[in-house]
Amino acid sequence: MSDPRYRRVIVKLSGEALMGAQGFGIDQTMVERLANDLAAAAKLIELGVVVGGGNIFRGVEVSKRGVERPVGDTMGMLATVMNCLALEAAVERAGCEARTLSALAMPSVCETYNRKRAVKNLGKGRVVLLAAGTGNPFFTTDTTAVLRAAELDAQAVLKATNVDGVYTADPKKDPKAKRYDKLTHQEAIEKDLRVMDGTAFALARENRMPIIVFSIAEKGAIEQVLRGKGRATVVG
Helix, strand or coil: CCCCCCCEEEEEECHHHHCCCCCCCCCHHHHHHHHHHHHHHHCCCEEEEEECCCCCCCHHHHHCCCCCHHHHHHHHHHHHHHHHHHHHHHHHHCCCCEEEEECCCCCCCCEECCHHHHHHHHHCCCEEEEECCCCCCCCCHHHHHHHHHHHCCCCEEEEEECCCCEECCCCCCCCCCCEECEECHHHHHHCCCCCCCHHHHHHHHHCCCCEEEEECCCCCHHHHHHCCCCCEEEEC
8 A cells, every 4th residue: 555645634525415315414334435535535534524514504505584694603613512522522433532622702602713722632643633724704714724724734625525526517517528637726727626615726726735626435535545546637
């Protein structure tokens, strides 16, 4: 087996990844599988994880129904905390220490995020689960992943999706969609490839942060990406 290409990365998981085949909430079988993959990856490198909250709550959607956007986004941040706590417990059952650090202070539930605390936990080999986004409304968890990667001196963001890279269109809807092996950040922005939002791509470009887009569908996918195996698109 080839050695890992990085010493520290941030994995971006969508909230939808945690709900498996369900239409809502947390599928415990899927959580356990993802936790095992994260624990295995953490034996190779230092690993931070940003998790979305779309399986529980979407602030953008509720804001369309009359709730102010900052309030809706805060509710979405709380959903990410629940997801991180579920993953933390599962990662520890998989035999690896984990810590949830929240950008929103809730000391009776988990530790509050700050850079030094996160770096210290990473250095101890713990999976660091980065909850509550940036702690501010109007920013996605995609942007959070790039921001935390830059703050924590990570070498890459691993963006887990349900397809094996970035395509010209949705390959599930368009059989003629073509897959990219490599793209620049600028190309991703100009082509409006919405695998991540434009703010995330722009921040990654400014910090020269590669984003590796891969499918989380198969067991062991994270480790395969770390070793440079499998199919993925590198945006950088």
